[in-house]
Amino acid sequence: MTQLVLLLLFDAVLLITLLGLALAAVLSPEPRRAVMLFIAFGLWLALVWARLHAPDVALAEAAIGAGLGGALMLAAARRAARARRQDAEAEP
Amino acid sequence: MTDPTFATRPDPARAAERDRDLKLLLAVLLALLGVTMTAIYALALNAGAAPRLADLALARVPQTGVDNPVTAVLLNYRAYDTLMELAVLLAALLGIWSLGPAPAGFQRSGPVLAGMVSWVVPLLIVAGGYMLWVGGYAPGGAFQAGALLGAAGVIVRLAGDPQAGLPGEAAQRWLLVLGVLVFTLVGLGLMLFGAGFLTYPPKLAKWLILLIESAATLAIGVALAAAYVGGRPTATSPLDPRPSAQPK
Numbered sequence: 644m645t646q647l648v649l650l651l652l653f654d655a656v657l658l659i660t661l662l663g664l665a666l667a668a669v670l671s672p673e674p675r676r677a678v679m680l681f682i683a684f685g686l687w688l689a690l691v692w693a694r695l696h697a698p699d700v701a702l703a704e705a706a707i708g709a710g711l712g713g714a715l716m717l718a719a720a721r722r723a724a725r726a727r728r729q730d731a732e733a734e735p
Numbered sequence: 736m737t738d739p740t741f742a743t744r745p746d747p748a749r750a751a752e753r754d755r756d757l758k759l760l761l762a763v764l765l766a767l768l769g770v771t772m773t774a775i776y777a778l779a780l781n782a783g784a785a786p787r788l789a790d791l792a793l794a795r796v797p798q799t800g801v802d803n804p805v806t807a808v809l810l811n812y813r814a815y816d817t818l819m820e821l822a823v824l825l826a827a828l829l830g831i832w833s834l835g836p837a838p839a840g841f842q843r844s845g846p847v848l849a850g851m852v853s854w855v856v857p858l859l860i861v862a863g864g865y866m867l868w869v870g871g872y873a874p875g876g877a878f879q880a881g882a883l884l885g886a887a888g889v890i891v892r893l894a895g896d897p898q899a900g901l902p903g904e905a906a907q908r909w910l911l912v913l914g915v916l917v918f919t920l921v922g923l924g925l926m927l928f929g930a931g932f933l934t935y936p937p938k939l940a941k942w943l944i945l946l947i948e949s950a951a952t953l954a955i956g957v958a959l960a961a962a963y964v965g966g967r968p969t970a971t972s973p974l975d976p977r978p979s980a981q982p983k
Binding site (some may be wrong): 698699701702703706710714719722 | 883886965
């Protein structure tokens with residue numbers, strides 16, 4: 644019985660943190676910060692998939708969703724920041 | 736405003752009113768969507784243990800050539816989907832290449848990072864091969880293996896190689912289309928021998944799937960690493976002035 648309650652508590656913590664990370668990533672105004680939160684969200688989501696007994700999806704989420712997607716988005720954020728800086732220098 | 740849709744309505748009060756109406760409409764539609772999805776979810780929960788496709792699919796797994804049901808679905812039952820996924824990846828990379836040449840890479844890594852990279856990259860490649868093989872009977876498969884290869888490419892680029900360890904442009908193009916090419920050729924070949932497109936005969940299924948998955952792994956790995964490079968490769972050009980292309 645206590646085991647069931649503990650598991651339920653664990654799931655609740657998993658879900659609430661997942662939703663919190665998702666909201667923080669969406670609402671973050673700075674792209675770099677948003678991408679880092681998104682990577683954390685992806686790794687957390689992999690945990691949730693593992694908890695749902697879907698190791699295939701968990702592996703793919705951690706490797707592609709969080710790892711490579713995160714690396715690609717970090718590179719894109721860096722390029723966007725550089726383009727913005729160049730625009731700002733060209734303006735005045 | 737120069738927008739022609741707003742040119743006929745210069746009154747800001749009316750524009751604000753319309754804006755509010757649109758928001759209200761959106762809220763109502765979203766609420767309807769939420770109610771519909773909750774109803775569908777409740778229906779699905781209460782549907783009970785009716786005969787579903789999953790039982791039939793699970794019963795036929797031994798005939799698919801692999802023991803892992805996920806791989807069986809991805810590469811046998813729904814091989815079309817996987818072929819299309821590979822094509823989507825290829826199209827995404829073509830989009831990235833059409834944006835222009837790759838930006839310059841990072842500075843060369845120091846001895847500590849270079850030492851770590853020389854350990855981690857071979858390990859990733861071996862792990863990718865293992866992931867590919869293990870996909871036949873346990874969680875794993877071409878996409879995860881390809882992601883590991885792509886991660887190796889990302890690390891090599893971060894350590895200072897502007898091409899992420901990839902070969903020249905011509906070889907890269909062949910590797911990129913390899914997944915779709917082998918997949919389609921196997922499908923067409925099976926059609927020649929009387930089976931349908933991508934309908935494997937059970938005896939050969941395992942080896943055909945392994946062949947397709949190996950090609951797909953290479954293609955996915957190269958596509959992901961090339962996507963991280965972020966542009967058309969420029970190293971094959973003899974006029975390339977990048978300093979790292981010259982011998983030390």
